[in-house]
Amino acid sequence: MSDHTVGTRGLVFNEPLIFDRSVPGRVAYSLPPSDVPEEKPERLIPRKFLRKEIAGFPEVSELDVVRHFTRLSQWNFGIDLGMYPLGSCTMKYNPRVNEDAARLPGFARAHPYQPEELSQGALQLMYELAEYLAQIAAMDAASLQPAAGAHGELTGMLLIRAYHVSKGNPRKKVLVPDSAHGTNPASSAICGYQVIPVKTGPRGSVEPQAVADVMDADVAGIMMTNPNTLGLFEEHIVGVCQVVHAKGGQVYCDGANMNPMVGIAKMGAMGIDVLQYNLHKTFSTPHGGGGPGSGPVALKAHLAPFMPVPVVVKRGARYALDYDRPHSIGKVRAFYGNFGMMVRAYAYIRTLGPDGLRRMAQTAVINANYLMSQLKGSYDLPYDRFCKHECVFSDAIQAKKDVHTLDIAKRLMDYGFHPPTIYFPLIVKGALMIEPTESESKETLDQFIAALKRIAAEAEEHPDLLHEAPQKPRVSRLNEVKAAREPNLRWRPGPARPAGGRGPK
Amino acid sequence: MRYIPNTDADCRQMLAAIGVRSVEDLFADIPRQVRVKGDLKLPPALSETDLMRHMRGLVAKDADVESYSSFLGAGAYNHFAPTITNHLILRGEFLTAYTPYQPEISQGTLQAIYEYQTLVCQLTGMEVANASMYEGGSALAEAVLMAHRATGREEVVVARTVHPEYRQVIRTYLAPLGIRIREVPYGAAGGTDLKLLRAAVTEQTACVAVQSPNFFGVVEEVAEAAAAAHAKGGLAVVAVAEPVSLGLLTPPGELGADIVVAEGQAFGNPISFGGPYLGFFATKERYVRSMPGRLVGQTEDRDGRVGYVLTLSTREQHIRREKATSNICTNEGLCALAATITLCALGKQGVREMALLNLRKAAYAKGKLAKAKGFALRFDGPTFNEFVVQAKRRPVRQILGALARKRMLAGVALDRFYPELRDCFLVCVTEQNRREEIDGLVKALGGGG
Numbered sequence: 007m008s009d010h011t012v013g014t015r016g017l018v019f020n021e022p023l024i025f026d027r028s029v030p031g032r033v034a035y036s037l038p039p040s041d042v043p044e045e046k047p048e049r050l051i052p053r054k055f056l057r058k059e060i061a062g063f064p065e066v067s068e069l070d071v072v073r074h075f076t077r078l079s080q081w082n083f084g085i086d087l088g089m090y091p092l093g094s095c096t097m098k099y100n101p102r103v104n105e106d107a108a109r110l111p112g113f114a115r116a117h118p119y120q121p122e123e124l125s126q127g128a129l130q131l132m133y134e135l136a137e138y139l140a141q142i143a144a145m146d147a148a149s150l151q152p153a154a155g156a157h158g159e160l161t162g163m164l165l166i167r168a169y170h171v172s173k174g175n176p177r178k179k180v181l182v183p184d185s186a187h188g189t190n191p192a193s194s195a196i197c198g199y200q201v202i203p204v205k206t207g208p209r210g211s212v213e214p215q216a217v218a219d220v221m222d223a224d225v226a227g228i229m230m231t232n233p234n235t236l237g238l239f240e241e242h243i244v245g246v247c248q249v250v251h252a253k254g255g256q257v258y259c260d261g262a263n264m265n266p267m268v269g270i271a272k273m274g275a276m277g278i279d280v281l282q283y284n285l286h287k288t289f290s291t292p293h294g295g296g297g298p299g300s301g302p303v304a305l306k307a308h309l310a311p312f313m314p315v316p317v318v319v320k321r322g323a324r325y326a327l328d329y330d331r332p333h334s335i336g337k338v339r340a341f342y343g344n345f346g347m348m349v350r351a352y353a354y355i356r357t358l359g360p361d362g363l364r365r366m367a368q369t370a371v372i373n374a375n376y377l378m379s380q381l382k383g384s385y386d387l388p389y390d391r392f393c394k395h396e397c398v399f400s401d402a403i404q405a406k407k408d409v410h411t412l413d414i415a416k417r418l419m420d421y422g423f424h425p426p427t428i429y430f431p432l433i434v435k436g437a438l439m440i441e442p443t444e445s446e447s448k449e450t451l452d453q454f455i456a457a458l459k460r461i462a463a464e465a466e467e468h469p470d471l472l473h474e475a476p477q478k479p480r481v482s483r484l485n486e487v488k489a490a491r492e493p494n495l496r497w498r499p500g501p502a503r504p505a506g507g508r509g510p511k
Numbered sequence: 512m513r514y515i516p517n518t519d520a521d522c523r524q525m526l527a528a529i530g531v532r533s534v535e536d537l538f539a540d541i542p543r544q545v546r547v548k549g550d551l552k553l554p555p556a557l558s559e560t561d562l563m564r565h566m567r568g569l570v571a572k573d574a575d576v577e578s579y580s581s582f583l584g585a586g587a588y589n590h591f592a593p594t595i596t597n598h599l600i601l602r603g604e605f606l607t608a609y610t611p612y613q614p615e616i617s618q619g620t621l622q623a624i625y626e627y628q629t630l631v632c633q634l635t636g637m638e639v640a641n642a643s644m645y646e647g648g649s650a651l652a653e654a655v656l657m658a659h660r661a662t663g664r665e666e667v668v669v670a671r672t673v674h675p676e677y678r679q680v681i682r683t684y685l686a687p688l689g690i691r692i693r694e695v696p697y698g699a700a701g702g703t704d705l706k707l708l709r710a711a712v713t714e715q716t717a718c719v720a721v722q723s724p725n726f727f728g729v730v731e732e733v734a735e736a737a738a739a740a741h742a743k744g745g746l747a748v749v750a751v752a753e754p755v756s757l758g759l760l761t762p763p764g765e766l767g768a769d770i771v772v773a774e775g776q777a778f779g780n781p782i783s784f785g786g787p788y789l790g791f792f793a794t795k796e797r798y799v800r801s802m803p804g805r806l807v808g809q810t811e812d813r814d815g816r817v818g819y820v821l822t823l824s825t826r827e828q829h830i831r832r833e834k835a836t837s838n839i840c841t842n843e844g845l846c847a848l849a850a851t852i853t854l855c856a857l858g859k860q861g862v863r864e865m866a867l868l869n870l871r872k873a874a875y876a877k878g879k880l881a882k883a884k885g886f887a888l889r890f891d892g893p894t895f896n897e898f899v900v901q902a903k904r905r906p907v908r909q910i911l912g913a914l915a916r917k918r919m920l921a922g923v924a925l926d927r928f929y930p931e932l933r934d935c936f937l938v939c940v941t942e943q944n945r946r947e948e949i950d951g952l953v954k955a956l957g958g959g960g
């Protein structure tokens with residue numbers, strides 16, 4: 007295995023819960039001493055509003071905290087450690103200069119309610135980022151307020167709803183292709199719409215006829231994803247938009263997969279009315295173990311009156327926050343959005359420039375097609391077309407030996423790779439959705455290909471190796487059924503369990 | 512380009528292996544009329560040095576809470592964060608990981624979330640907490656939606672002392688579902704008028720939502736509000752915008768709250784012009800299956816070792832699609848980690864000491880400002896670290912503008928949120944404000960600004 011793997015066993019520590027490290031009297035903080043009269047709290051606030059000390063809250067030293075979280079960090083896989091081809095998540099390199107930029111005091115320490123004239127740098131950055139995002143999608147404007155991709159979907163669907171309401175009827179249904187992310191139907195439902203599925207055609211695209219069959223005057227719009235979750239460009243997108251528009255519907259596009267489109271295709275020209283970006287995917291802001299994300303929406307002019315307030319505007323040389331927008335949907339969160347993420351995405355766009363962004367998209371597509379071409383034959387490829395940012399295989403060949411997608415995914419860990427997205431999209435049974443991004447070199451891709459080919463061979467010869475995988479991580483497969491049947495969702499005071507369970511492997 | 516390793520030669524080799532002549536062949540399925548012709552109209556690429564020079568040029572136009580004396584709060588608070596918080600969240604294994612879908616190689620994130628869930632329960636006095644929401648406002652909107660699902664009722668009662676932007680978010684979230692909102696006014700003490708609150712609650716009320724300390728900094732009678740909701744079979748939802756108060760104030764869980772949400776920014780996350788922040792979301796065990804967001808649970812691996820996984824995900828959108836409890840997908844992972852590290856560092860003594868410092872400093876400032884010429888306290892209810900000051904002689908905007916020129920951000924004008932309070936501003940004092948700053952503010956106000 008050593009020829010094909012970068013993962014080895016390092017010295018990894020056992021570490022209990024922080025609560026089990028607690029020793030009364032230990033501290034890890036220093037607050038300034040009080041320079042005002044030390045009144046008893048019950049003299050300032052009625053006693054009935056005051057609590058007793060928080061039972062079980064940790065008491066640890068500073069080094070305890072540092073070691074605790076450093077040890078925990080070592081149990082994680084991250085992009086900094088190796089290839090993380092999680093399909094649809096665009097796990098690209100997270101540049102550190104962006105972290106420095108976001109920590110500059112005028113960004114990190116600026117208060118959202120400080121006067122506009124003392125926030126001109128932050129507002130300029132937001133104004134320019136919105137312009138860049140509109141330009142990249144060939145749309146007319148962008149709102150930066152949504153906190154994540156799904157939040158952007160919600161915002162976009164609220165805009166579509168507000169548009170229909172302004173025409174006198176919110177309409178009742180939203181069309182969602184069967185390959186869509188689960189957030190799409192959920193976002194439609196939160197907006198009060200009934201979800202009507204649309205079947206994907208044999209080439210992996212939504213076909214205009216399939217849309218026409220369910221499109222009527224009760225349909226508010228369609229939620230497309232382009233490129234879709236099969237990694238394929240929706241080749242009939244222009245026709246689909248025409249069908250929807252002809253009946254007065256609007257086209258939403260889930261822009262989770264925008265990475266291969268930047269500098270390549272004009273989403274606005276396809277007929278899309280509103281689209282969300284995931285700054286944590288396309289524009290390199292760190293995923294942080296599951297957020298914070300940022301999900302700005304780019305939109306056409308006819309939806310602009312409904313944008314969330316405030317909108318950053320430029321009046322002469324001065325930037326301002328415009329709240330005076332009577333048709334606005336209101337707010338989807340407090341303040342202006344995940345500003346710190348905007349700084350990072352802005353820094354990324356300014357670092358790459360137009361040439362760099364196009365090269366980013368092209369390289370991501372070359373990398374995905376290279377993987378697809380090299381793994382074809384070893385794994386079943388249900389849609390054999392050039393892909394965009396990702397390719398989707400299935401476990402159909404390995405399933406004959408009772409080896410399934412989950413086993414393949416777990417075995418990849420032993421070779422030092424994060425597994426792809428698995429069992430999604432739902433329309434491919436046993437899907438393995440692989441997105442290499444432009445960040446990976448040809449050598450890394452070759453190692454990954456070799457590992458997956460080796461795993462395909464193991465499936466034939468030693469299927470148990472896969473069933474018992476992973477072997478190298480600190481824990482083996484975890485009992486998810488037990489977790490769901492006997493939910494243990496928090497620590498409670500009681501006798502401590504031994505550190506790390508039964509000790510090192 | 513330093514972020515893209517493959518050279519032109521690498522690309523040529525790969526294109527040959529794919530079996531195409533040029534990268535254009537891979538885009539042949541995109542119709543001509545929707546292709547970008549030429550370059551995007553964006554500024555040219557910047558070197559690392561030039562980028563930081565440009566960014567420093569931008570921040571030079573911004574105030575920040577270090578170079579100004581800041582008394583701004585209103586949902587975004589300037590608090591001490593231990594140095595170690597920033598260092599630890601920058602570890603690449605935390606920073607560059609994603610959602611822990613593969614638990615065997617995500618135990619660090621998962622155990623940290625389990626610890627976070629525990630800390631949130633301890634602070635709020637609740638039984639279960641999720642892995643975090645986007646921020647306080649949308650967390651409150653999700654809590655109200657959850658109450659609607661749990662009760663099947665179509666009306667909610669919201670105190671007018673809830674952060675005005677949170678109320679705006681609730682309105683935006685509820686509008687498409689046709690759920691009615693009744694807002695309850697505040698009384699002379701600055702707390703919710705309990706008589707009017709009780710009158711507003713009916714058999715159709717899904718929940719009563721209050722914030723404590725409320726937007727004016729006043730500690731609300733949470734127990735009374737919760738009792739009013741329960742009397743008609745509704746749920747009690749409590750929002751906390753300033754969670755440092757939980758170090759000292761009775762947790763909502765002990766006052767009858769069914770759902771508690773909070774803005775968690777105050778613990779270890781920079782003010783950052785309004786985001787990214789994180790929303791605490793906690794409830795009772797019996798409602799866990801209607802709760803939105805991710806949950807981490809403890810379990811065992813095949814060899815009996817303790818480990819953690821994402822669990823109860825049948826509530827979530829990737830399984831339930833349009834029938835999910837929410838469309839939320841990501842939580843605010845790294846912000847929640849920063850809050851966890853900060854709470855561990857502060858610990859049992861620190862959360863109390865920090866809260867006490869806030870209470871005492873704010874009380875000191877309040878006492879001084881109450882005596883300043885031309886100013887008065889607008890409300891007389893008990894407050895934590897914020898309070899409303901009324902300006903009797905000059906317009907608020909003029910006063911605040913004059914102080915800003917003296918590098919003092921004295922407070923948030925309330926005219927935009929409460930037209931009837933156009934002569935008032937909201938002052939926040941935290942442990943970060945030194946006594947000299949407070950005295951300076953009082954002097955500047957009393958001395959004629």
